[in-house]
Amino acid sequence: MSRHVPEADLALYITGDLSLWKNAAVTVHTAGCEACRQRLDSYRRSRLKLKQSAAELPVGEDWDRLAAEMTANIRVGLAAGECVAPRRTRTGIFVHRPMAMWASVAAGALVLIGAAFWLNLPASDADSLAHAARILVHGTAHTVGTTRGATEDRGPVVEASADGVALRENGVAVSIPEAASRPVAVTVSAPGSASARYVDADTGQMTITSVYVQ
Amino acid sequence: MCSKYWIVGLTLALAAAAQTPITKIDLPKDKDAPLTLVSYDSGESKVTPRGGAYLVDFHPTLSLRNSSSKRIRSVTLVVEASENTTGGKASVSVPSLDIAPGDTFPLHINQTLLCPAPGNPSVQVQLDGVLFEDLTFYGPDRLHLQHNMTVWELEARQDRKFFKNLLENSGAQALQNEMIESLARQAEIPQPNVQMARGRATTAESGQDMQFAFLHMPDSPLEITSGMAKISANEAGGPRFAVHNVSKRPVRHLEIGWILRDQDGREFLAASLPADLNLAPGQTGQVMEDASLRLTGRGSIQAMKGFVSSAEFGDGTYWIPSRAQLGDPALRGVVAPSPEEQRLSSIYRKKGLTALIEELKKF
Numbered sequence: 001m002s003r004h005v006p007e008a009d010l011a012l013y014i015t016g017d018l019s020l021w022k023n024a025a026v027t028v029h030t031a032g033c034e035a036c037r038q039r040l041d042s043y044r045r046s047r048l049k050l051k052q053s054a055a056e057l058p059v060g061e062d063w064d065r066l067a068a069e070m071t072a073n074i075r076v077g078l079a080a081g082e083c084v085a086p087r088r089t090r091t092g093i094f095v096h097r098p099m100a101m102w103a104s105v106a107a108g109a110l111v112l113i114g115a116a117f118w119l120n121l122p123a124s125d126a127d128s129l130a131h132a133a134r135i136l137v138h139g140t141a142h143t144v145g146t147t148r149g150a151t152e153d154r155g156p157v158v159e160a161s162a163d164g165v166a167l168r169e170n171g172v173a174v175s176i177p178e179a180a181s182r183p184v185a186v187t188v189s190a191p192g193s194a195s196a197r198y199v200d201a202d203t204g205q206m207t208i209t210s211v212y213v214q
Numbered sequence: 215m216c217s218k219y220w221i222v223g224l225t226l227a228l229a230a231a232a233q234t235p236i237t238k239i240d241l242p243k244d245k246d247a248p249l250t251l252v253s254y255d256s257g258e259s260k261v262t263p264r265g266g267a268y269l270v271d272f273h274p275t276l277s278l279r280n281s282s283s284k285r286i287r288s289v290t291l292v293v294e295a296s297e298n299t300t301g302g303k304a305s306v307s308v309p310s311l312d313i314a315p316g317d318t319f320p321l322h323i324n325q326t327l328l329c330p331a332p333g334n335p336s337v338q339v340q341l342d343g344v345l346f347e348d349l350t351f352y353g354p355d356r357l358h359l360q361h362n363m364t365v366w367e368l369e370a371r372q373d374r375k376f377f378k379n380l381l382e383n384s385g386a387q388a389l390q391n392e393m394i395e396s397l398a399r400q401a402e403i404p405q406p407n408v409q410m411a412r413g414r415a416t417t418a419e420s421g422q423d424m425q426f427a428f429l430h431m432p433d434s435p436l437e438i439t440s441g442m443a444k445i446s447a448n449e450a451g452g453p454r455f456a457v458h459n460v461s462k463r464p465v466r467h468l469e470i471g472w473i474l475r476d477q478d479g480r481e482f483l484a485a486s487l488p489a490d491l492n493l494a495p496g497q498t499g500q501v502m503e504d505a506s507l508r509l510t511g512r513g514s515i516q517a518m519k520g521f522v523s524s525a526e527f528g529d530g531t532y533w534i535p536s537r538a539q540l541g542d543p544a545l546r547g548v549v550a551p552s553p554e555e556q557r558l559s560s561i562y563r564k565k566g567l568t569a570l571i572e573e574l575k576k577f
Contacts, residue, residue, distance in 0.1 A: 156300045162405040174301030176326045185550040188410040190487040190503040199560040206557045208307040
């Protein structure tokens with residue numbers, strides 16, 4: 001530790017008047033800094049002596065006045081400390097805490113990478129991940145999807161839309177006919193199949209692809 | 215020890231990520247086999263580990279030869295990564311073909327399938343059916359698509375005949391106008407936004423019965439006399455119909471078109487209900503489906519309509535609605551044109567009127 005704990009902080013530490021964060025910082029610092037630990041012990045001893053002396057003080061002393069003077073002196077001391085202490089800027093937290101800076105940078109990078117990954121993920125894979133996440137969170141296979149998947153766990157279903165057809169199980173696409181163009185027509189059939197018609201742009205050949213519940 | 219497992223797992227995952235699926239093209243080899251594999255290009259097929267399974271992006275191009283003595287009109291292949299895994303099976307059908315004996319033609323497959331791990335990710339391509347010019351059929355028909363393939367061909371003939379007549383009787387300008395109108399109609403027909411589940415009609419107990427309205431086709435061999443389904447907001451389950459055979463021939467299969475109207479007043483063809491039956495002339499039978507249909511967007515089901523979209527007689531012949539019947543205002547803005555009309559209008563849009571006329575002359 002290159003920087004010692006200020007006197008005022010040591011004084012407030014002994015009386016338990018530091019903030020939680022500062023209190024922890026002083027504890028950590030004094031554990032590794034012999035000089036500050038000795039100063040802290042010195043304050044503790046002084047405080048103990050003061051308590052003992054207070055117990056021996058004569059009756060009839062003007063305690064209120066004494067307390068007011070002591071409070072005033074402490075305030076003057078704190079104000080003087082503020083005047084001579086170096087000014088801290090907002091970025092100082094990173095200068096003196098490099099770990100905090102790197103943690104913030106890493107967190108930001110993670111958010112960016114996560115967003116890029118999710119946006120570039122194929123829809124079917126995104127469905128799978130979302131479905132897996134829901135199972136982890138809720139402990140069930142129920143889905144909450146709307147147009148992309150079933151609204152509840154229905155087992156395998158065939159699906160048709162203007163984009164094409166697909167076989168889904170628990171909201172996740174598991175079989176999809178793919179083509180460079182959109183289908184010219186789609187149908188579903190009660191025995192559990194869905195078909196999409198495609199016309200090859202080059203040859204003009206009509207192809208009908210179908211998926212089946214089983 | 216634990217880290218060793220991680221390393222082995224990661225190595226296997228990376229190996230799987232880099233590989234293409236093991237592909238087996240399993241075409242029949244008997245003397246009547248109508249297709250022969252000429253070449254195979256795996257394209258950009260790849261395998262990606264996904265949880266306890268592999269995701270197989272399958273994009274090959276097959277070059278097939280017509281090894282039969284008849285012209286081929288339609289082909290269906292089954293594409294299977296796993297027989298018993300959900301998402302392991304798909305099919306590719308190519309209608310409106312005109313492949314002479316000995317000719318080759320390309321067939322593209324674009325499909326994502328799920329393949330269970332462990333094991334090597336593999337895909338098997340099998341022939342499910344071939345429809346010939348004389349409407350005879352070859353293949354195991356595991357997917358029960360013979361009916362659809364035959365209907366596509368009958369619709370194609372009907373549409374080509376209509377466009378040829380239009381060209382001969384009214385000229386190229388009339389054909390062009392018809393194509394422009396067809397393209398405009400295709401753009402306006404609303405696509406369904408639905409899910410279909412089997413055997414889980416969740417509305418069966420809590421929903422309320424809603425009656426179907428019916429669209430009658432004057433020369434249809436079947437008449438739907440009643441029909442209803444359980445409705446619960448955006449879901450319709452357990453549809454059932456009473457169907458009367460008004461023809462003089464037994465009917466063994468039919469397909470019903472199911473039209474929904476949502477709360478915005480938007481009508482669309484939501485699903486088809488095929489059913490095998492054995493209905494003698496004058497007889498009434500029941501058609502029931504243990505399935506539920508759900509609107510996936512916002513909205514609720516306000517009304518339902520049904521119509522017979524095709525039927526197969528006991529002797530193997532078919533009935534399909536005429537173009538005039540499909541031009542009924544109740545269907546025109548709801549039912550998509552046939553695959554053949556969509557193919558022909560696409561040729562017109564991409565290559566122009568001359569190319570369309572040349573295409574019509576091929577048949």
